[in-house]
Amino acid sequence: MNQTQTPHHHCIPQSATSHPNDPIPEEPHSLVEFEITPTDQSPRSTAPSFTFSESSADSPTTPSTPRTDPQLDDIVDHLKDESTAAVDFTLEANPKRRRRASTKLISQSAEDVQRILRPNESRTRLIQRACCGGGCCQLEALKSDPQSASSEPVVLPDNDAFRSLNLKLGPLDLESELTKIVSEHPKTMTFVRKISTQAIPNSTIDTHPPHFVTPHAPFSLYSARIHHARELTKIGAEKRTYHFDLDVTDYPAEGGGVEFVVGGAVGVMAPNSRESVDEIFDLLGVPRFVRDQQILLKTENGRWPTIWGDEKPRELVTTRRELLTWCSDIQSYPPTKPLLRLLAEYADAANEKKILMYLSSAQGQAAFCDFRTGPYITLSQLLNAFLSSKPPLDHLLSSLQTLMPRFYSLSNDPHISSSREALVGRRIIEMAVTIHESPDWKNGTRTGTGSGFMERMAQRYIAAEKAGTPPSEIDLRVPMFRGLMANPLAREFVSDGPMLLIGAGVGVAPFRGFVQRRLKNANCANKVWVLQGVRDSLLDELYSGEWGVHEDEVKKVVQSRRGEGRYVQEEVRHQADLVWFIINALDGRVFVCGSSKGMGQGVKAALVDVSMDKGKLNREEAEAFWKQKEEGGQFIAETW
Numbered sequence: 001m002n003q004t005q006t007p008h009h010h011c012i013p014q015s016a017t018s019h020p021n022d023p024i025p026e027e028p029h030s031l032v033e034f035e036i037t038p039t040d041q042s043p044r045s046t047a048p049s050f051t052f053s054e055s056s057a058d059s060p061t062t063p064s065t066p067r068t069d070p071q072l073d074d075i076v077d078h079l080k081d082e083s084t085a086a087v088d089f090t091l092e093a094n095p096k097r098r099r100r101a102s103t104k105l106i107s108q109s110a111e112d113v114q115r116i117l118r119p120n121e122s123r124t125r126l127i128q129r130a131c132c133g134g135g136c137c138q139l140e141a142l143k144s145d146p147q148s149a150s151s152e153p154v155v156l157p158d159n160d161a162f163r164s165l166n167l168k169l170g171p172l173d174l175e176s177e178l179t180k181i182v183s184e185h186p187k188t189m190t191f192v193r194k195i196s197t198q199a200i201p202n203s204t205i206d207t208h209p210p211h212f213v214t215p216h217a218p219f220s221l222y223s224a225r226i227h228h229a230r231e232l233t234k235i236g237a238e239k240r241t242y243h244f245d246l247d248v249t250d251y252p253a254e255g256g257g258v259e260f261v262v263g264g265a266v267g268v269m270a271p272n273s274r275e276s277v278d279e280i281f282d283l284l285g286v287p288r289f290v291r292d293q294q295i296l297l298k299t300e301n302g303r304w305p306t307i308w309g310d311e312k313p314r315e316l317v318t319t320r321r322e323l324l325t326w327c328s329d330i331q332s333y334p335p336t337k338p339l340l341r342l343l344a345e346y347a348d349a350a351n352e353k354k355i356l357m358y359l360s361s362a363q364g365q366a367a368f369c370d371f372r373t374g375p376y377i378t379l380s381q382l383l384n385a386f387l388s389s390k391p392p393l394d395h396l397l398s399s400l401q402t403l404m405p406r407f408y409s410l411s412n413d414p415h416i417s418s419s420r421e422a423l424v425g426r427r428i429i430e431m432a433v434t435i436h437e438s439p440d441w442k443n444g445t446r447t448g449t450g451s452g453f454m455e456r457m458a459q460r461y462i463a464a465e466k467a468g469t470p471p472s473e474i475d476l477r478v479p480m481f482r483g484l485m486a487n488p489l490a491r492e493f494v495s496d497g498p499m500l501l502i503g504a505g506v507g508v509a510p511f512r513g514f515v516q517r518r519l520k521n522a523n524c525a526n527k528v529w530v531l532q533g534v535r536d537s538l539l540d541e542l543y544s545g546e547w548g549v550h551e552d553e554v555k556k557v558v559q560s561r562r563g564e565g566r567y568v569q570e571e572v573r574h575q576a577d578l579v580w581f582i583i584n585a586l587d588g589r590v591f592v593c594g595s596s597k598g599m600g601q602g603v604k605a606a607l608v609d610v611s612m613d614k615g616k617l618n619r620e621e622a623e624a625f626w627k628q629k630e631e632g633g634q635f636i637a638e639t640w
Contacts, residue, residue: 140179140180140362140363140365142170142171142172142176142177142363151173151174151175151176152173152174152175153172153173153174154169154172154173154174154351154354154355155351156169156351156355157349157351157352157355157385157386157387159384159385159387160384160441160442161381161382161384161385161441161442162384162385162386164381164385164441165371165377165381165385166370166374167355167359167367167370167371168366168367168370169355169358169364169367170367172354172355172358174350174351174354176354176358176363178357178358178361178362178363178364179361179362179363180361180362181341181357181360181361182337182338182341182360182361183338183341184338184339184341184342184345184395184399185338185339185342185395185398185399186398187394187395187398188299188300188301188302188304188398189297189298189299189300189304189394189397189398190297190298190394191295191296191297191320191393191394192295192296192297192298192315193295193296194293194294194295194296195293195294195295195296195317205292205319205321205322205325206271206274206325207223207477207479208221208223208477208479209221209269209271209322209325209326209479210305210318210322210326212305212306212309212314212316212318213269213305213306213307213326213327214306214307214308214309215267215269215307215308215405215481215483216308216481221269221479221480221481222248222251222252222479222480222481223477223478223479224246224247224248224251224477224478224479224480225246225247225475225476225477226244226245226246226247226457226461226474226476226477226478227245227246227247227426227428227471228244228245228461228471229242229243229244229245229457229458229461229462229476230242230243230458230462231243231458231462232432232542232543233539233540233542234538234539234540235539236536236539237535237536237539237540238535238540239434239435239437239505239540240434240435240455241432241433241434241435241505241506241540241542242432242433242435242454242455242458243411243430243431243432243543244430244431244432244433244454244457244458244478245428245429245430246266246428246429246430246431246478246480247426247427247428248260248427248428248429249425249426249427251427251482254482258482258485259485260410260414260427260429260482260485261410261414261485261490261493262410262413262414262490262493262510262513262514262516262517263409263410263487263489263490263491263493263510263513263514264409264410264482264483264484264485264487264489264490265407265408265409265410265483265484265485265487265489265490266407266408266410266429266431266480266481266482266483267405267406267407267480267481267482267483267484268405268406268407268408268450268453268454268478268479268480269307269326269405269479269480269481270405270406270449270450270452270453270454270479271325271326271403271453272324272325272326272328272329272330272331272403272449273452273453273456274325276330276331276378276380277321277324277325277330279380280324280330280379280380280383281320281321281324283380283383283384283387283390284383284390284391284393284396285390286320286393290320291319291320291321292319292320292321293319293320294317294318294319295317295318295319295320296315296316296317297314297315297316297317297318297323298313298314298315299313299314299315299316300313301313303402304327304402305318305323305326305327305328305402307402307404307405320393323397324393324397326403327397327402327403328397328400328401328402328403329400329401329402329403329404329449330378330379330380330400331376331378331379331380331446331449332376332401332448332449333376333401334371334372334373334376334377335371335372335377335382336399337359337360337368338360338399339382339399339400340356340359340360340368340382341356341357341360342391342395342396342399343356343382343383343386343389343391344356344357344360344389345391346389346390346391346392347386347388347389348388348389349386349387349388352386352387352388352389353388355386356386356389359371375438375439376438378440378446379400381441381442384441384442403449405450405481405483406448406449406450406451407483407484408431408432408433409431409489409509409510409593409638410429410430410431410510410513411430411431411432411509411510411512411513411543412428412429412430412512412513412516413513413516413517413520414427414428414429414513415517416516416517416520431509432506432509432542432543433450433451433454433455433458433506434451434505434506435447435448435451435452435454435455436448436450436451436452454478457476457478460476461474461476487638488636488637488638489510489591489593489636489638491633492589492591492633492636493514493517493589494587494589495517495518496527496587497527497585497586497587497588497589498527498528498529498581498582498585498587498588498589499514499518499527499528499529499582499588499589499590499591500529500531500578500579500582500583500589500590500591501514501515501528501529501530501531501591501593502530502531502533502568502572502590502591502592502593502603503530503531503532503533503568503591503592503593503594504532504533504534504568504594504595504599505533505534505540505542505594505595505599506542506594507593507594507595507599507638507639508530508532508533508542508543508593508594509542509543510593510638511530511591511593512543512546512547514528514591515528515530515547515548515551515554515555516547516548519548519549519550519554528554529554529555529556529578529582530547530554530555530556531556531558531568531571531572531575532555532556532557532558532568533558533560533567533568533571533594533599534557534558534559534560535559535560535561535562536559536561536562537557537559537562538562541557556571558570558571567599567602568599568602568603569599569602569603569605569606570606572603572606572607572610573606573609573610576610576613576614577614579607579610579614580610580611580614580615583611583629583634583635588634589633589634589635589636590607590629590634590635590636591636591637591638592604592635592636592637592638592639593637593638593639594639595639595640596639596640599639600637600639603637604626604637607626607635608622608623608626609622611625611626
């Protein structure tokens, strides 16, 4: 193995425009001008090629920043009439200057992308790695028809929901020709007939899903009573986090010896809120007296409305409210073209129909991409934006995604909770839930389906407790199932060997169970360390004082908004000796849990730096080192 250590950085040279103590270069005193000069044809193209030369208004001795690739914005007018332009970006050779790394613009239009995609497969894979999947390469421009100069422009819907979509429609009018319009989803279910005029009690619908919503045969969802609930974070924290104790004493036994284990995760089947469901019913014009009436539902194929049932036709007795509350996701997925096409099919207003058809066409691809890749748009927002569209409920349900369970890691050792005072003989599992919030056009913010449901349950419990209701009389239930007891965290947990647990936010919750289990064994008390990343320990440190008798010895809290202002990945580099000792020890384990966007990626990069420093490896060898540890079960990252 190469023992030469790759340097972590290069010193910034001192020059007229930069200095090691001030690495931001000054503005250049000269402006570089580029000229386009046609040259001989490229042997690979039938179009003329172009070269660029530069000139400066100042003296050649005037300092300038290193050269970068010229911007195509300045020359696109010269190229727009060429069908296939071969452009040479090469500047004059200058061995005394090192070129700065830059981004290369490889396309200006859908035609450019299509030309790149066609020649060979490797380039296709290159594009796919950065593709949003929305079909941007199929974009076509609106065609201007001189004969239709008197055509009527599309009047935009005058409501807040439509304005919140921020659609950029361009020169769209009612006579605009649209091509490659997608088809709506086929209707895969039917409300055959009414079974009874008697409505199912609302209390039953709100507390537990219908019997056919099952996680995995032959078991159904278990109604776990909330034994206790409390808020872990303080007022002023950026994110709210709640703790739950769930009583699962009577949870049915499963085959194969499956049990609640340290590091496992439970699945929670959270419903859509009653307010959201009633709003959609109102927007679709579904009469109130039929919403809770029993009907016979007939599906053609697939798993819906179950979670993971067999793919087959079904006939079920249910209600419209049950289906919209427990079976279809109305806010977690971005809209699809087939859904927009369905709304267009049933839109009575000509302007709304045209806009929806435009978004479903090749001409509206750019607007659809912005529409799809921005903040998630709820079904309610769409129906409020296009008020004249009222598709039949059964056809709409055929176009929506199945409402799936949300998974939450256990934050305790289940065997420890069972031995607590007043809980002998009871089985209690604990978990922490951070509330996920997104922008909302009506209320400013909205909560996620799962975390919003859990917050409503916690607030109801806390309110009842404050009102003096005895805990034994507070009957609040969470529909759940055992879930993932063989996930990476649970599978790789070992009873011996040194462990380093790195987490931020709610990602640290499962490590509390790890520490509880380890501290039961005196031989392991000095073999577990926790690095907990928080913003401010006074506001959002989770489970402070609840890790066990040796908490100060095993846990270090790293604050990013208070004190030194250090992130947990920086602390990983600071603890390089500890990291290197643990990962090279017999049965040593390094666990990482939390958000992948900032903390997860940052910690992985810090671990690579540690191995480069302590192991004298270059970057490629260091990355391979951690990949090998991951494959061997010594490095476990559970991020989302």
